[in-house]
Amino acid sequence: MANETKEPIAMIAIDGPAASGKSTVGRLLAEKLNYLYLDTGSMYRAVTWAALQEEIDIEDETAVTQLAHNIEIEIFPVRDGEADGRHYTVHVAGQDITWQLRTPAVDANVSQVSSYLGVRQEMVARQRAFGERGAVVMVGRDIGTVVMPDAPLKLYITASAEERARRRTRDRQAQGHIANYDDILADVLRRDQIDSNREHSPLRPATDAVLIDSTAQPPAAIVDTILKMIRETVTSNQ
């Protein structure tokens, strides 16, 4: 963590593997700080959803990359009347696809889509443009390493694979879906494997990231620790 910042921290980068709790922590942190929140995974999921929808062969890198360049993705905070458990709303070409992003078909294909360099370059450019507004919490796999390498605060949140699969199973069931722990564990492990070993921007902590293991810690406790860390950084520099 760089600590030459005198201004309040403009950008918080949070990375970590599937279902590690990073999105919940990021969202709560953004709420507490009154920052904008961007879950970059939703953008790779939106490209994947659109590719499946248009019946593009997921193995066809050129076609998927072209789609990523042309796709119109908009992400909005939750508005009145949308209280169905969503944490933000995602539109693709004006269509609300927030819940379609969470289907097993998208889970099964998103790591392949996000391994393509051209897809990443396009999404990273859009993410950086968002980050330039300042007062942003951005969550993903490569935020601290690639998207925002100068972020003054970088966090890397992990948890055991079993705990992550338990959480994802509970979330899915709470959303009214049939969810099988073993299938979800297999998906989480498979995505970790692809995300960590891909050629472009593999999942890994930035060298200056603060590592947090969320296995036995609820998100609220982690958020409190981070807020304390931020207060100490800001005051120690004034």
Ligand code: CDP
């Ligand atoms: O919520 P969960 O942790 O399961 O996944 P996500 O954050 O929605 O990300 C879905 C997938 O998108 C990941 O498995 C990665 O393959 C990819 N991703 C990425 O490559 N880079 C990011 N900055 C965010 C997500």
